Amino acid sequence: GESVGLHLPTLSVQEGDNSIINCAYSNSASDYFIWYKQESGKGPQFIIDIRSNMDKRQGQRVTVLLNKTVKHLSLQIAATQPGDSAVYFCADAVSGNTPLVFGKGTRLSVIA
């Protein structure tokens, strides 16, 4: 993940709409990418991951897209629900024994 400054970007979406959260990473050698969701007072919770040999991976209501050319990662949430309100973090790592590097996060607010 890449530092995006001190202020947390915020995305507000209407309930039922699709959400797209974007992330840029800086290490061109990274080959493992992951999205986490963090609700207030809780630790980050795994959402979905993807390896560099793929450019798209789908889960339940979520899709991760990876563009290695521009070092960009996105998380798409279909039919966003109030329970999706949280801070979302992307993270990347070089395979092997390297630690995850986290982005600063995006706060998603769902408007009922």
Place this chain on the structure above:
Amino acid sequence: KAGVTQTPRYLIKTRGQQVTLSCSPISGHRSVSWYQQTPGQGLQFLFEYFSETQRNKGNFPGRFSGRQFSNSRSEMNVSTLELGDSALYLCASSLEGQAGGEAFFGQGTRLTVV
């Protein structure tokens, strides 16, 4: 199965004191990583332990240290606390390492230094 357990959940310490935080990983997980989370800096990697050995270390001063026991439980210690050490400290456990697959986080220990 039980998740990652961090104790204590909350701590208030005075500048200059030292503190020890504990993390019990998911059974069978050999990798434990520690992160510091602050509003200004986000999640910053402290260190990772694997099979009782420190495998990776982040860019933190030597006041931050850790260890892992044979049952994979891990502790981190911060000596000579500073006001800037106030943060949420998170640990994450995984089978073989964070880049090898899903890492599970605990709820964290909220440390306040006054």
